[in-house]
Amino acid sequence: MGLLTQLRGFDGGMILPAPRRDSASGPIQVLAAPPVLRVPLTQGPEPPVRPVVTAGQAVKPGDLLGDSPDGTGRVHSPAAGTVVGPVEVDTPYRRRVPAIEIRTAPEGQTEPVGALRRDRNDRPTLGGLLQEMMELGVDVPDADGLGRAQRVHRVILNGLDADPYQTVCRRTLMDCAEEVVAAAGMLHDVVGAERTDLVVDGARRELVATLSAAARGGPVRVLGVSDRYPQSKPVLLVRTLAGIEVPADRRPLDAGIWVCDVCTALDVRRAWLEGRAATWRTATITGDAVVAPGNYRFAAGCTIRDVIDPIGLVDTPRRIVFGGMWNGHAVRTPDTVLTKRTWCLIVDSRNRPVHRAAIACIRCGDCLEVCPVRLDPRALLEAAERNRPDLAARRHPHACLDCGLCDYVCPSSLPLMRSAHWCREHVPVG
Amino acid sequence: MSLSAESGRVRAAWPRYVEVHDPPFLQRRASEHRTYGWFCAAMLPVIGAGTYLVGYGVLGIYAAAMAGALVASKLCDRFAAAPGAKSMAHAICVGLMLALTLPPTVGWVAPFLGAFAGIAICRSLLGGLGNYLWNPALVGRTVVQLAFSDGLMPLRWSFLGAGHGLTGSLNAASAGLGYRGFDLTYPPPGVEAWSLARPIDWLVGQCGFSVAATQPGPSLLSVFRDCLPPWRDTLWGVVGGGIGETCFLAVVAGGLVLICLRCSRWQLPVAAFGTVALLSAVWPIRIDAGQPAAWCPILAVREGFPVGAALVLFQLTGGGLAAASLLIAPDPASTPLTGRGHLLFGVGLGALTFLARVSGLSPGSAYWAVLAMNTLVPLIDRVTRRQVFGTSR
Numbered sequence: 001m002g003l004l005t006q007l008r009g010f011d012g013g014m015i016l017p018a019p020r021r022d023s024a025s026g027p028i029q030v031l032a033a034p035p036v037l038r039v040p041l042t043q044g045p046e047p048p049v050r051p052v053v054t055a056g057q058a059v060k061p062g063d064l065l066g067d068s069p070d071g072t073g074r075v076h077s078p079a080a081g082t083v084v085g086p087v088e089v090d091t092p093y094r095r096r097v098p099a100i101e102i103r104t105a106p107e108g109q110t111e112p113v114g115a116l117r118r119d120r121n122d123r124p125t126l127g128g129l130l131q132e133m134m135e136l137g138v139d140v141p142d143a144d145g146l147g148r149a150q151r152v153h154r155v156i157l158n159g160l161d162a163d164p165y166q167t168v169c170r171r172t173l174m175d176c177a178e179e180v181v182a183a184a185g186m187l188h189d190v191v192g193a194e195r196t197d198l199v200v201d202g203a204r205r206e207l208v209a210t211l212s213a214a215a216r217g218g219p220v221r222v223l224g225v226s227d228r229y230p231q232s233k234p235v236l237l238v239r240t241l242a243g244i245e246v247p248a249d250r251r252p253l254d255a256g257i258w259v260c261d262v263c264t265a266l267d268v269r270r271a272w273l274e275g276r277a278a279t280w281r282t283a284t285i286t287g288d289a290v291v292a293p294g295n296y297r298f299a300a301g302c303t304i305r306d307v308i309d310p311i312g313l314v315d316t317p318r319r320i321v322f323g324g325m326w327n328g329h330a331v332r333t334p335d336t337v338l339t340k341r342t343w344c345l346i347v348d349s350r351n352r353p354v355h356r357a358a359i360a361c362i363r364c365g366d367c368l369e370v371c372p373v374r375l376d377p378r379a380l381l382e383a384a385e386r387n388r389p390d391l392a393a394r395r396h397p398h399a400c401l402d403c404g405l406c407d408y409v410c411p412s413s414l415p416l417m418r419s420a421h422w423c424r425e426h427v428p429v430g
Numbered sequence: 431m432s433l434s435a436e437s438g439r440v441r442a443a444w445p446r447y448v449e450v451h452d453p454p455f456l457q458r459r460a461s462e463h464r465t466y467g468w469f470c471a472a473m474l475p476v477i478g479a480g481t482y483l484v485g486y487g488v489l490g491i492y493a494a495a496m497a498g499a500l501v502a503s504k505l506c507d508r509f510a511a512a513p514g515a516k517s518m519a520h521a522i523c524v525g526l527m528l529a530l531t532l533p534p535t536v537g538w539v540a541p542f543l544g545a546f547a548g549i550a551i552c553r554s555l556l557g558g559l560g561n562y563l564w565n566p567a568l569v570g571r572t573v574v575q576l577a578f579s580d581g582l583m584p585l586r587w588s589f590l591g592a593g594h595g596l597t598g599s600l601n602a603a604s605a606g607l608g609y610r611g612f613d614l615t616y617p618p619p620g621v622e623a624w625s626l627a628r629p630i631d632w633l634v635g636q637c638g639f640s641v642a643a644t645q646p647g648p649s650l651l652s653v654f655r656d657c658l659p660p661w662r663d664t665l666w667g668v669v670g671g672g673i674g675e676t677c678f679l680a681v682v683a684g685g686l687v688l689i690c691l692r693c694s695r696w697q698l699p700v701a702a703f704g705t706v707a708l709l710s711a712v713w714p715i716r717i718d719a720g721q722p723a724a725w726c727p728i729l730a731v732r733e734g735f736p737v738g739a740a741l742v743l744f745q746l747t748g749g750g751l752a753a754a755s756l757l758i759a760p761d762p763a764s765t766p767l768t769g770r771g772h773l774l775f776g777v778g779l780g781a782l783t784f785l786a787r788v789s790g791l792s793p794g795s796a797y798w799a800v801l802a803m804n805t806l807v808p809l810i811d812r813v814t815r816r817q818v819f820g821t822s823r
Contacts, residue, residue: 010819235820247820289442305444313442320448321455330450351449360515360560362462365767366692373819378767396818404454411460412560418452 009240012372013228014405016164016326023286023293024167027175031298031310033079033109038089038099039301041066041075043139043339045093049073051100055085061112062277065100074137075100078279078299080108089337092322092329099337102301111297114274120182123189129272136271138278139341141234141260145253146191152253155193156241157184157220158261159200159211160232161284163324166344168284169262171295173200173207180262181214183269188219191258196220197241198262201227229326230403234259236372248398249429281340287347289317298338305334308347315349326404327417359412367406367416373399377406377416384419389426397423462559465762466519468693472684472757473526479667479677482595484534484588488673492529494538498545499525506554515558520763524548527567527758528574530674531750531797533587534600536578544574564804565764568797575794586625587670591617598622626670630749632657633741634787637715649719651732654740661740664747675753685756694760697769701776702755702783703746709784710745711738751783754796764804771807771814778803 041048049066053059059077066075081104089099124132130147133140146152159180161169173180181198188196198215200207202224211222225231225240237259238244238252246252252259263282270276279300286293291312298307304320320331324344338345367377376395383392400420407417480488503521525545532541548570556562590598594617603623617624627635636653648656663669667677675681688694711728717737724730728738746752759765759779766775779799786795 011816239819245820250820313444316442316445318445318448319455321453323453325456326454328453328455330448330453330455332450333447334444346455359462359517360558362465362560362763363765363767364465364762365769365771366460368767368816369769374816375818376767376815396821399819399821408454408456409458409460411462411465413457413461415452417454 009225009228009231010236010372011374012370012405013230013236014370014409015227016229018164019286021286021288021293022167023165023284023295024171024174026292026294028171028282028295028297030111031296031302031307033104033299034302034306035104036084037079037081037102037104037299037301038087038303038337039065039075039078039102040089040091040097040099040337040339042073042091042094042097043075043300043341046073048098049075051086051098053083053100055083057083059083059102061108062275062279071134074135076137076277076279077102078111078301079104081105090333090335091337091339092331093339093341097337099301111280111299112276114276116273117275118273120273123186124272126190126192129190129268133268133271136275136277137340138267138271139264140268141264142251142253142258145251146258150253151256152191152258153194153256154242154258155184155187155191155196156234156237156252156257156259157187157196157198157265158232158234158237158259159198160225160227160237161201162232162343163229163326165286165325165346166284167286168282168295168343170201170204170207171284172263172266172282173211176266177210177214179269180266181211181218181220183262183265184215184220185218186269186272187260187265193258197223199223199225199237199241201225203227229405230372230401233372233401233403235401248396278340281338281342283338283342284344285311285347286344287317287321287349289313289315289347289349300340301337303335303337304331304345304347307338307345308334313347317347317349318351319346319348321346321348326408327402358414361412361414364411366409366411370405370409372403372405373401375400375406375420377420380423381414381416381419384422389423392423393427395423397427398429400424462517463519465693466517466523468688468691469523469757469761470519470526472687472693473523473530473674475680475683476530476674476677476753476757477526479680480530480534480673483590483667483677484673485590485598485600486596487600488529488534490538491532491534491536491541491673492526495529495532495541495545496522496525498542499528499549502546502549502554506550507558509554515560517559520553520559521549523761524553524566524570526674527565527761528570530753530757531567531571531672531794532574533584534673535584535588540574540578543577544570546570547573560763562763563807564801565758565761567758567761568801568804571794571797572801586627587672588623588625589668589670589676590623591621592668593617594622600625624670628671628749628793629658629664629669629744630787631793633744633748634790637741647716647719649732650715650717650727650730650737650741651735652719654735654737658744661743661747664744669748672750672753674757675750678747678752681752681756685752685760688756688760694756694762695769695772697772698760698765698776698779699752699755701773702751702759702780705777705780706745706751706784707742709781710742713784713788715741745784745787749787750794750796751780754783754800755779758797759800759803764807766807766810766814768811768814768816771810774810774814775803775807778806 049068063077081102084101087101208224235246282297499521507516548566552566552569588600603625604621714723715727730738782799783796
């Protein structure tokens with residue numbers, strides 16, 4: 001049994017109800033790439049990169065599809081096939097994103113798992129690793145800050161899932177415990193940290209035990225913490241583990257702490273050892289309308305329909321949520337293309353009447369009680385309703401983590417989350 | 431294991447578009463109706479206890495108060511309240527809160543007008559639910575107290591005698607006996623009810639709550655032995671008082687329901703009870719006849735009877751403090767926002783209640799204290815504001 005710490009950590013937050021159907025009951029399954037992939041040239045809200053392939057060109061897995069002058073945001077081909085040409089697609093983050101359409105070859109529809117090209121104990125330099133990750137299209141969190149000559153004394157490997165619907169981190173830890181610990185050890189050595197913690201939900205005792213056994217004798221320490229939502233947010237992990245409250249205009253890295261999630265750590269290790277470009281993604285796919293909720297690995301460039309159809313639909317989907325039930329966002333059409341930055345997809349057959357008509361605040365104070373950053377959501381709502389950014393500025397809206405708990409608990413169904421968003425948009429940071 | 435589209439598991443068709451709305455996509459099952467509905471449900475034990483102790487006639491008082499609140503809500507909210515700030519559940523709750531403080535002989539006009547005034551003045555005119563500062567039930571009670579001073583604050587409050595619960599008549603009441611030797615004895619033939627002062631009024635009236643007091647008066651022991659009922663009667667509520675405030679056990683049951691359902695916070699009643707207990711334990715009082723007042727009466731034991739402890743217990747259970755701090759004050763709209771705020775509110779409520787009792791303002795001192803603390807709520811909210819995560823201010 002590893003070191004189990006049940007720390008109170010941050011203020012507020014709450015243990016969320018578990019979904020009716022557990023999506024972590026089976027191992028991660030791999031979905032074959034569909035006959036046509038439309039690989040978007042940007043993964044998130046950033047501007048797209050320039051395409052470097054032409055129509056009719058044959059591509060192998062890992063071939064470069066798009067590049068930018070500074071080398072960031074590179075896009076690679078997830079499968080073998082032929083380039084059909086440039087198209088425009090919607091991603092969950094942006095509408096009308098340029099993409100490359102690829103007709104996949106029948107034999108190239110699975111994820112390319114390469115042979116090891118390096119020794120397992122090889123340790124790159126930090127600069128070398130970051131350069132190679134950029135070339136292979138792996139999004140390393142805070143890569144620019146890590147690259148600068150900043151002393152990182154502590155690495156926190158985040159093994160907590162964002163909310164109870166998402167189980168991809170937990171399932172990854174269950175399926176690849178040894179590999180994750182090895183990845184954590186590699187990052188520990190590369191960054192030159194004094195301490196590396198692998199943080200998991202302390203209530204999963206078996207998982208903590210498995211990981212502790214895998215980590216025995218190594219530099220990585222496994223910590224079980226209370227998974228009170230939204231503990232998985234990096235600033236709250238830093239608060240719980242190090243007792244530091246990072247201001248909204250700073251990053252944990254400024255305090256010498258680097259927070260990285262386990263899925264990215266795994267991608268980094270695989271990319272380094274095998275030279276595998278980040279083109280496939282594991283995400284939780286769940287919801288009422290899905291036959292078998294679980295964690296699935298699919299190629300970036302699949303549409304939601306491509307991903308769900310092999311899993312099967314029980315009922316007509318009425319709602320598609322990208323991200324999480326508490327702070328994700330709704331997607332309009334099943335033809336939306338998924339990028340590498342996908343964590344969780346919830347397809348429900350009921351579009352529950354979530355926001356009843358808002359009534360007056362009855363001053364119950366529940367929103368203040370659950371807020372993990374001690375904001376007064378009522379004050380932000382008032383500022384937004386009166387269109388007064390100056391009132392909002394006094395209440396530090398940028399501390400908001402967008403967790404959605406205030407909205408979730410509000411008995412009056414007030415649009416607290418939306419008003420906090422308005423305040424963040426209208427108040428300059430800092 | 432690998433899955434592909436050919437495995438034929440598709441059983442339903444995709445719509446072209448699905449509806450989109452803002453996160454979060456789940457909401458906790460909570461609503462203002464639910465909150466105030468539970469407040470109403472928490473009144474059921476006291477309504478039940480009152481019906482047994484004072485007769486089924488009290489149901490008319492509750493009904494009149496509810497009717498007044500609903501009529502006011504229908505009439506006045508239309509003109510005054512902000513959209514979305516009208517609530518039937520809240521109006522019913524206000525009516526019940528008002529009624530439980532009233533004497534059983536009050537008739538039906540006073541509860542109706544009181545509830546009407548509470549909703550009309552305090553809720554509708556101030557902009558509706560959530561915008562008022564003072565508890566509407568207690569504002570209504572104040573209005574009634576000004577209008578019907580005799581009917582609302584009688585010196586003697588009626589309740590049914592043993593063996594006449596539920597169906598006895600308050601008209602056949604006896605005032606002669608006093609609480610002396612009371613102890614649930616059956617009343618004489620022809621008498622179905624007692625008409626006696628509230629124990630807390632008697633206690634406060636008889637005791638010299640003054641540091642300088644050397645005025646003549648009975649000793650604390652004789653007050654307890656000759657003037658007051660046994661303490662356990664205040665738990666069951668077989669004493670004079672408002673139709674819903676006398677039965678301490680019923681009030682606590684209702685309050686616990688609210689706290690367990692997270693409709694109210696434990697800090698407020700705990701702080702209020704703690705403050706009253708502490709103050710009455712140390713505040714100087716004349717313990718022996720003809721002697722000056724002594725500090726820390728809790729330690730006093732006379733002739734083997736712990737008079738100090740009895741004094742503290744009567745302060746806690748003998749008046750309206752329990753009903754005020756467990757059922758009436760926790761109305762979320764007129765209390766502070768945070769738990770720390772509730773703690774401060776409770777301390778203030780307890781201290782003001784005790785001071786009002788000491789200074790002889792006894793009838794309904796806890797209710798006055800609630801109104802006074804309601805006024806301080808904006809200040810309490812400001813004082814208890816927390817520093818935002820990662821900021822220095």
